[in-house]
Amino acid sequence: MGWSAPIIPKLQDPKQSPLSSSISETETSLVGSITYVGLIIGPYITGYLSNAIGRKPSFFVAGLLTLLSFLLLANANNLAMIFTGRVICGLGTGMIYVVNLVYIGEIASTNIRGILLTSTNIFTTLGTLFVYAVGPYVSYPVVSYIAVGVTALYILGILFIPESPTYYILKERTKSAQGAMDKLGRLDELDEILAVKYNTEKLSVVEEWKQMITVKSNRKALFITLSLSIFQQTSGIIVVIFFATTIFETAGSSIEPNVATIIIGVTQFVASMLSSFFVERMGRRILLLCSTTIAGLSMATLGVYFYLDLIDHSSISMIKWLPLVSLIIYFLFYDFGFGIIPGTLIGEMYQSNVRSIGSTVSITVAWLFGFGVATVYGYMVSDLGSHITFWMFSGMCALACLFTAIFVPETKGKSLAEIQQILNK
Secondary structure, three states, X not given: OOOHHHHHHHHOOOOOOOOOOOOOHHHHHHHHHOHHHHHHHHHHHHHHHHHHOOHHHHHHHHHHHHHHXXXXXXXXOOHHHHHHHHHHHHHHHHHXXXXXXXXXXXXXXXXXXXXXXXXXHHHHHHHHHHHHHHHHHOOHHHHHHHHHHHHHHXXXXXXXXXXXXXXXXXXXXXXXXXXXXXXXXXHHHHHHHHHHHHHOOOOOHHHHHHHHHHOHHHHHHHHHHHHHHHHHHOOOHHXXXXXXXXXXXXXXXXXXXXXXXXXXXXXXXXXXXXXXXXOOOOOHHHHHHHHHHHHHHHHHHHHHHHHHHHOOOHHHHHOOOHHHHHHHHHHHHHHHHHOOHHHHHHHHXXXXXXXXXXXXXXXXXXXXXXXXXXXXXXXXXXXXXXXXHHHHHHHHHHHHHHHHHHHOOOOOOOOHHHHHHHHHO
C-alpha cells in the first residue's frame, strides 16, 4: 500500500525513472489509485474461493498474484506495465485482506480475537514503514525486488498454518476440524465450534446474498461495517499513505519530505502496536470514539495550516513544523482505533455462513470510495485548495464519531454467538 509514496518522486525524476518520458498529474494519481481496481475485485474472488477450496489455499493464490505483480513492477519500462502490476497487486492484496479477517476471526479464542484481528494492522503498518524507510534510498526496481522477497517468505509461511476449523465444519469434515483445533491449542473449545455445524446451514451464492438482506443480525452488521469502512476510506488516510512525500513537499515542511514520511511510518507502527494492547481492555467502541475525534481535529489543523499558507500569513514561517506534527497525531490516533476497529468488527459481526460475502461487500464498497478519493485528490487540491480538502477529511472523521456513538455496539469479551444476539435485538 505504501509502494507509491517513494516511487512517485522517482517516476517524476528523469534520472531515476524507468520511463522514457515524464508523467502527468493524472498519471501520477493513477499510479497510486489504480491498485483499487484490483482491490475491489479481489475480495469477490476470495468470497468464492474461501468457501469452495478453503481459507488456506486462498492465501496461497493471493500470494502468487502479489508475487507476480511485484515482478512485473520491478521490470516495468512503460506506464502500461506499471498500471497492470498495480492492478494485479491490488487483486492479491484485496484477496489477502478479506481472507485474513475471516481466518483470524475463526481460529482465535474469544479472549484474544480482538488482539489478533488488530495485529493484522501492525504488520500492515510495518510494511508501509519498511517501504517508506528504504524506498527513497534505493533504485526503482530494487523497491519492487525487495517486495518480491517479502512475498516469497509469505507464501512459504502459508505452508505452516492450519486450515480454519470452521471451514472444515461447513464442509462436514468433523475429524479434520478436530485436528485443526488440536493444532491451534483449542481442543477444549471443540464443542463450541461444532455447534456451528448445527446452527449454520449450507447456502448457495444466491442464498448467501438473500441472508445478508433478510436476516436482521447480518443486515445490521452490513450497515455498521459498511458505514464505518466508507468513513474510514474518506477520512483522508489513503491520500496520506499514497501521497505522503508529495504532501510534505506541497506544505513546504521544514523537515526533509522523505524523513518526514519515515517518521509518519514509525508513528503508524507504534500506534498499531499500542492499539492491540488496549482493544481488549478499553473496548472497540470507546477506542473508535476517541480515535475519530482526535483524527478529525488533526485534519482540521492541517487544513488551517494550508489556509494560512494560501493567504501568506506572517506566522506561516514559524509553524513549518505543523504539517508533520498534525499528521503524526492523525496517524497515532487513526491507527489507535479508526484504522483497526472497522476490520475487527467485520471479522466479528457476521454469521459464519455469510462471513466471507459480508466481509467482501463491506470492504469492496469502501475501497470503491477510496479509489474515488485517491483519484480525485489532485483535482480537489487544485480546484478547492488543500485547506478545504483536508477540512472535508476532518468532516468525515466527525461523521464517523457521531455514527459510532449512535449505532456501534460494544463487542469486547463477547463470543461470536453473543454478538449475534446483540445484533438481533
